[in-house]
Amino acid sequence: MGPNLFANYGEAVSAILFCIGFTNLLLQTNLIKKIIGLNIMDSAIYLFLAEKGYITGRVAPIVADGVTSTESYINPIPSGLVLTGIVVSVSVTALMLSLTIRLYTRYHTLDLDEISTQLKREGK
Amino acid sequence: MNFICNIPFFSILLSLFSGTVCSVLSAKAAKIVNRVVILAVGLMSAILLLYLLSTGESFIYWMGHFPAPWGNEIRAGVLEAGMALFFCIIMYLSMAGGAHKLPGEVVESKHNLYYILVNLLLSSLLALVYTNDMFTAYVFVEINTISACGLIMIRQVGRTIEAAVRYMIMSLLGSGLLLFGLCIMYDLTGHLLMSNIKESVGLIVANGEYQIPLIVSVALMCTGLCIKSALFPFHAWLPDAYGYSTVSSAAILSSLVSKGYIFLLIKIIYRVIGFSVFNSTRMIDVLFVFGLMGMIFGSLSAIKENDVRRMIAFSSVAQIGYIYMGFGMGTQAGMVASIFHILSHAATKSLLFIAAIGLTDVSGGSRRFADLTGSAYRNKWAGVAFTAGSLSMVGVPLFSGFISKLLFAQAAVQVEGKMLASLIVLGISTVLNAVYFMKTVIRIYTATTETPYEGITFRHMKAYAVTLVFFILLNVILGVSSQPVVDMIGQGLAMFA
Amino acid sequence: MSRKKTAEEYEKTFAFRFFRWLSGEKDPYIGNVEMQPQKKYEPDHEAALRREKEHDAIMDKVYDTGHNRWLHLFHRLYQTTSVLFCLFLIALLLVTVSYLPANGTVTRPVNNEVSARYIEKGLEETGAVNIVAGMILDYRAFDTLGESHVLFVATITVLILLRLNKTEKDEAEVSDRRFEPKNDAILQVVATFLVPVIIIFGIYIILNGHLGPGGGFSGGAVIGAGLVLYLNAFGFKKTERFFTEKTYKWVCFFSLSFYCLAKSYSFYTGANHLHSVIPKGTPGAILSSGLILPLNIAVGLVVACTIYAFYAMFRKGGF
């Protein structure tokens, strides 16, 4: 175990969250829950990124009173990455949900294995 | 700066923009735009390739007003330009070869959406090929994933939607891992541009700090991309996705989408982590083992399959195993072999998909082998093309498959510990390939006296037949004069460093 | 004494099999690998039906989890291995995290010359007070261009999946009337007050993107939420007066094209070291920071429309 586990508690939480999302993805049979698992994973990563940008005692990088010294602001890059990442995850979630709707209207179930079984029964 | 250096930027933006434009066009116009864009990008890439071959140096292109490490960048070398050119060729041929199936399988009003997806897919592939920035790569990986998913489920039958869901779940898992690895890498180095990360990684390795996070980050990124490119244990979505989507989609997916990810992995190995650092992480052994397993299990599943298109799809699993086996050897020669196999497999697999559709069309749309009996007589061009593709897959000399197997074997001979394993598995896989492909070839050439299905003649499928001829030519060219291509790959890899 | 064996007995002996193999009549691959005889094609419908039925029966048997022990076992195994794998992953990631540079400190590798320059020169080089906005729309604009196309391609896929054709649309209309709230007085009154506020707030966020917290995406999302509220209160009839699929199509087209072309211009001039004609303006003024404001507006439009489109698609399959 390295020296910084407790200093990096935010990252630690995000790591655990990531794995919770991962487990959801593996174990849940309900598609909606799977999607939630995916979202948890994504959020964990954004938490991780946000933690990366933080510097103790500094403020968000919006220039106030014309002060542009590095001492006053936190790192802006992770914030930007999080913004981009959120848009990506919104798009993906929308796509997944619409796929789920489509499957549900057709097979009236949210269980992927059951859908496979039905498909095999159709023999197509 | 030479004006030609703008080509990577032009080709990415052109295909991106054409996607937007297609959203307001009619299906017919969108089709024309799509074809023209692919051709234009292909032409530009060819010019760029010639230019790069003549100068012999890669170049960096700023995306904006700021140099590295502040702004975004793209980068073009011989390998990138060659890949872009090749992707365009395959994409054009796949689109042309499957065009006649589109009206039957996709609702008329959604055709222009299809072309939007293809354009965006092209742009994302180009961006993956040219990018010099990890986060840009991530964003375009997502575009690639979503548009690929769209290509799978645009033909809306139960199987494709189910396959699309599985595909998305797997892919998003992969993206998540990739992004996580990327974040850790960013935390360790403080950069997002590939060249800068590589410098910092060099420093880190030299200083001996952060060893564990570095390895974990590399492992996460690799695993993410492996999952996305359907390496063996993660291939569950593949047969349905390739087997039931509309044929152009299947051809594009199998030959381009997964290859885009693999190419990104190559870029990461060379331009981000560094070849020697990557080899020292032992990640290559994992890739090697899974590659070998993929080669065998993919072929075994293909033998058991009773549906011709699913069989071809399973064979893709095996072929992706070959590529990862090449990575796993951890030598330059293995890498060259893998990259050549990317080309050869792309050319062959899309040919097989396109030819298979010609055969199933003259068998009442059934893909079961029983119905395919004698179909090569009903559609002679597709029969010949399927045979050519099969021969290439089996690795008969004069076709591209032989050369890639030769390169793999040559690479394997140079690696002390992995030689025997890779040669034996290569042999087993070749023989298994031969079994199921030749079985199919014999099947389609077994004449039946009474058949309920109509044949088709050249007059009714001119475009299709011409496409097939081009595909066969591409295969034979790769098989006969492979040396220039191999040289180019070597040169491109040298430029990577 | 010699013993005489019957033919059947003899066939079971090793010697018999060995000699058969030796003479090439029978080899170990038979029936396993390539020797599977290919059946002649027989277009017999009854047989096909029967086969289908048998197939169904087998499938039922195979997938009947209650009685299938192997499948049950497999599920168990799958569950335990996935839990174990996840625990392993947690451990791995925690170890990794513990070796990462300590959080909150200044000396970490991420606080290098890149972020320093963004903070120090960002205002001067991009004209944006909000450094994050300056970063994502100017320094790293290519990512953001890609990001907006992710959104675009996602809507395209949603359209593919959920958009209905004419006849289906009418049915959807009917079922929408039956199941969704309509003419709820409280909702309508509240919405009359709230929707303008929400939309104006969204516009403020968009326009203020380069000056403070906010930007095209967040503002667009707020506007989209306002539109969704309006739709819920007053129904599709009202919204269709000003927002149809056509509007959506063209708004998206123009915004994205503008985005694409504007950024292409900026990339082109940047890469070729040409002078860009776009003025930076005075930092802090509303009309400043070059392309960032128009880009924010474009993104805002796209996002607002997309959010609304998602909702309409999910609810009815068209709008």
Added chain:
Amino acid sequence: MYLILLSILFPAAAGLFLLIRGRTPLSGEKGNTDRKTLLALTGCFLVITASLVFASLLTVKEGFTLFFLTKTLPIYFRIDGVGRLFSLLAVIVLPCAGFFSFAYMKHEERESRYYGFYLLVFGVLNGLCFAGNLITFYLFFELLTLSSMPLVLHSGSKEAVMAGLKYLFYSLCGAYAALFGIYFLYQNCDSLTFTTDGALRASAITQQGGFLLLTAFVMLLGFGVKAGMFPMHAWLPAAHPVAPAPASAVLSAVIVKAGVLAIIRVLAMFGKDFLRGTWVQSGWIILTLVTVFMGSLLAYREPVLKKRLAYSTVSQISYILFGLAVMDETSFTGALFHVLAHGFVKAALFLCAGAIIYKTGKTRVEEMRGIGKEMPLTMWCFTIASLGLIGIPPTGGFVSKWYLALGSLESGLPVFGVLGPVILLLSALLTAGYLLPLTIHGFFPGADYDYGSLQKKEPCKLMTVPVFILTFLSVLIGLFPNLVDGIIVMAAARR
């Protein structure tokens, strides 16, 4: 150079032309003319190809590189002694069997496919004989498998398809094992161009000697599949009975010899001095002797004529392999002589069997009582050819076996030097045992034979003439071994 290319490409192109032209002759008047055109075309093609090959055999001296597959792997053609010998065999047997099939294939379906692939095989065989380096050779070796498979499964029945698949499967396994060896040779040789005596680098021999021996053995086994060597011989008896008789003749007389040619090439690449006295040599000799004996034994038990001949091929090819394995000058000469002798004889035998099947429909040996009375000419040819196979003096078989035994004794190998000739002799006795009864019962059906129902069933000229030619040649080389001695000596010297 153009002659060589032409002799490869012309038959291949002609074959493809026939395949593409493709319609099955219809029945009735129109079908008849259709069939005549097809036969005329095929005949012309065969004759032209044969003359092209003869011309190139006589005139071409230098090798040439066609193009480079990769930087260090040229596609290279050259005619040397061994290649000349095998090419001579092919160019005689193929047209003979081809003309024979004009009559034999009359009632079969899809004749044009048969002739198309037949011509393809001809072209590929020429390429195989003229190949100047290992990679070119391998290329044509693979093509040979693929183009000859359709001949095996021509009838399209289930057995035929399965036999074809078996053939393919075995051949590909073998070819891959061989390719495996080629990779190593490529690592350890300066070039893959055929040499006379060993192309291995000296450094490689000292460093990786053991591994190279293993490679050599694997390559021998791999190419041995095609030659029907013991552990992987099973495809031969499966493929022969189902193939049309002329195709079996070609398969047995020429295509199987491709494996022999391959082994000669491999032997030359490794060099005899490298292999002599090693475990590879002993292991190989054991395998060949087992095959020789086992093949004859199995043939002796076999009631179906064509299958009996197939087993006989298994046994006889291993005579040749034994001659090679002994690695002695004399036995080498004997082996090469046996290539020719066996080629002519076996082709003649298969064609005779074909003629019998065609005329009477009898396939089993015990049904053929009195066959000599019905078809005396054919049976006379059969008898003479049988004598050749057994090795009775005036025929070619005698000469070759004499050399083989002599070489083996001269070689001074510890056990096998003596054991070899003994087994060869035993096998020859068995050969007599399984071939001569046919003649005896054929001509002397016994007292209870019903002479009343006897009718002359002598086949037409198209069938008898090729058989005559082949039988004649087999006797000719036995009577005047000097005729071919020139070539053999040249081959033995410049192998």
